[in-house]
Amino acid sequence: MSFGVDRSIALRHDARRMAAAVRSRPSPIAWLIAPALLLFVLFFVLPFGVMTAMSFFSSNPVSNPNAVLTTRHYERFIVDSAGIFHDALWSTLRIGFITTIISLLIGYPLAHWMARMQSRLGHALVLMAVIAPMLTGIVVRTFAWMTILQDKGVINTLLISWGVTAKPLPLMYNEFGTIVALVHIYVPFMVLTLTGVIGRIDERLEQAARSLGAGRLRAFAEVTLPLSLPGILAGSLLVFALSISAYVTPSLMGGTDVLTLPMLIAQQVGTSFNPGFAGALGVILLLVSLAIVVAYNRILARLSGERGMA
Amino acid sequence: MISRHTMSRRKALRTGAGLAAIAAVGAPSILHAQTRTLKITTWGGKWGEVMKATVLPAFEKEFKCTVSADQAFPFVPKLQSSPRNDPIYDVLHTNSNEQWNSFTEGLVMEKITIKEVPNVADVYPYAVSDKIVGVTIFTSAIGLGYRTDKGLATPTSWKDLADPKLAGVRGGYIIPVNSLGQAHLMMLGKVYGKGLTDLDAAYKALEALKPIKLVDFTGQMEKMLLSGEVSEGVIHDSGVYRYDGQNQPVDFASPSEGVLALEQVLNVTPGSKVKDLAFGYIDYMLRPDVQKLLAEAVWYSPANKKVKLDAKYDAKLLTTPAKVATLIQPDWKWYNARKEDIDARVTKILKG
Structure with a gap:
């Protein structure tokens, strides 16, 4: 009898040990996620940590033993006695918002058309057309826009030669030119994100709505659009994040009319040699962007009746 | 006794492979010990082409070293983030304003004198004036x-x-x-x-x-x-x-x-491990033949007074004391x- 009890206890112990061993062994999914996690830690968490640390030092503590802890970089931004830092932040966010909205307005109809396209060949051709600009570097594409929009560029030369205008129109070295170039660069990101989401929406839902008397527009507004909100959110966040961190395009297209935080950061690192202030500007840009992303997520979640979409 | 010292075929192969591995790993360091490397910054474009094709190979041959030239801006932030006792560059080539920034942070030396670089004796006064840290090799x-x-x-x-x-x-x-x-x-x-x-x-x-x-x-x-x-x-x-x-x-x-003077300035980093080579490089860049080659390639005015440029260049560049006197050096x-x-x-x- 006692032997039987002992055996059952031993078996239970074995079972527990095995269960613990299984629990402690990493799942295959964890192994698959590990490289991405490692990349994230190495190329985001670590550099961001170093940048944040630098933003609290008077100079580089590694090379300068006299570096001291300070909050003066943040104070400099908050006080903004020069009157340019807050403008730069607002300008960065404004350019990001406008670029995102225009990209969405251009990208959504295109993505919808692509997602509903029956012909495989047609879909492949349109997809190629969307992706093609991404095969060229951002600098090259921006220079292309410069040749089109500058005073002696294609548009102004034609307008002047046709007598439409006597003076060249101010098409670049301002926010207009910057946004035009940014939209061109980032629309493919919006289209590709939206196409995947819209493509997964069951077409029969829209057909059902129409069979119940809804017009084409109402069926779209009440069925397809709400169901595609996750795509709108993902695409918008992607384009917004890329736009507010853009450096090359605003630098080349904006002239002196446009000053964004990434331009200020590059200035601080490359010509003012002040990595501490550059770090502080980076942290501020990230915090403001995160706040906007959270707010945007909540608004869209409320609109779609879900809680926390991203 | 003899059989105890006789190597088996497998053991001989293993030992051979081990030695080969040690040699492969150790070779670069042995090579490094023999050939020193000078780390410099330099411009790209036409200047970079002439440097890579002619100037640097000749320097490497004469000084029995290798030169690692960085053409990717910005140089000063890279120098800022490298350890002072093992800087990323031995010779920093920038315009004067950046040299002053680097000097203020203790990243480069203050003055380059005749003692370290004999050709400094032949430069125009602006090249080593109180508005310069390091030494000017050319100006625009x-x-x-x-x-x-x-x-x-x-x-x-x-x-x-x-x-x-x-x-x-x-x-x-x-x-x-x-x-x-x-x-x-x-x-x-x-x-x-x-x-x-x-x-x-x-x-x-x-x-x-x-x-x-x-x-x-x-x-x-x-x-x-x-x-x-x-x-x-x-x-x-x-x-x-x-x-x-x-x-x-x-x-x-x-x-x-x-x-206004737009000086091309060379300077040595205090922590350089090959300072003699660094000074040798600056001296070499101030040699009349090297100065003439580069000046005529990119239309820079040479800092060495002894350089004789071809008539076409001589007519336009700052090659006489009178022309050099029109230069205004900003206080960076x-x-x-x-x-x-x-x-x-x-x-x-x-x-x-």
Whole structure:
């Protein structure tokens, strides 16, 4: 009898040990996620940590033993006695918002058309057309826009030669030119994100709505659009994040009319040699962007009746 | 006894492989111990081509070393982030303003003397003046570049840039990021005010230059002049003279108030492990034959007085004491100490 009890206890112990061993062994999914996690830690968490640390030092503590802890970089931004830092932040966010909205307005109809396209060949051709600009570097594409929009560029030369205008129109070295170039660069990101989401929406839902008397527009507004909100959110966040961190395009297209935080950061690192202030500007840009992303997520979640979409 | 010392075939192979592995791992360090490496910064473009094709191979051969040349900007932040006792560069080649920044942080030496670099004995005084840390090996003259096909009179003064006819087609620089723009700002203080440090006069004069097309690097200004986007702009002489013989309608004018010096400065990092090689490199760059080769390749005025350029170059570049006397050297130490305030002020002036 006692032997039987002992055996059952031993078996239970074995079972527990095995269960613990299984629990402690990493799942295959964890192994698959590990490289991405490692990349994230190495190329985001670590550099961001170093940048944040630098933003609290008077100079580089590694090379300068006299570096001291300070909050003066943040104070400099908050006080903004020069009157340019807050403008730069607002300008960065404004350019990001406008670029995102225009990209969405251009990208959504295109993505919808692509997602509903029956012909495989047609879909492949349109997809190629969307992706093609991404095969060229951002600098090259921006220079292309410069040749089109500058005073002696294609548009102004034609307008002047046709007598439409006597003076060249101010098409670049301002926010207009910057946004035009940014939209061109980032629309493919919006289209590709939206196409995947819209493509997964069951077409029969829209057909059902129409069979119940809804017009084409109402069926779209009440069925397809709400169901595609996750795509709108993902695409918008992607384009917004890329736009507010853009450096090359605003630098080349904006002239002196446009000053964004990434331009200020590059200035601080490359010509003012002040990595501490550059770090502080980076942290501020990230915090403001995160706040906007959270707010945007909540608004869209409320609109779609879900809680926390991203 | 003999059999105990006889190696089996497998053991011999294993030992051989081990030795080969040790040799493969150890070889670079042995090679490194024999051939020293000099780490320098240098420009790209035509300058970089001549350096890579001719100047550096000859230096490596003569000094029995290898040269690792970095052409990717920005150099100073890289130097800032490297350890001081093992800096990323042994020789820093930049314009004068960046040398002053580096010197202030203790990243480069203050002066290069005849003791370390014998050819310093032959340079023009501006090359080692109190406005320079390190030693100048070449200079360009910052003046006014202009289109010759727009009916414009040859500029004779810096004030000519303010001519109302040039509204919207005059060119300058985004001052916070470009040393030509910074030097031009100081020149505005001299021309319209009490001197190079008269910032109030400079700000007022800058405001009067609007509308002005601004670029962030000189290559872009060259393109704007060539395309006609800009009819007259601030530029260094080499940026215009390099198109000599290409039938381009552009020329360079030296204003009567003087031209600003855009010096090419070499300096040694205090923590360099190959200082003798670094000084040797600077001495080599100041040799008359090397100076002539590079000066004629990129239209830079040589700092060595003994250099004899071909007539075409001699006529245009600063190759005599009289011509060199027209050079104005900005006080970059003074400017850098105020750069943050100046940046903020000019950004506000030029925005919109």
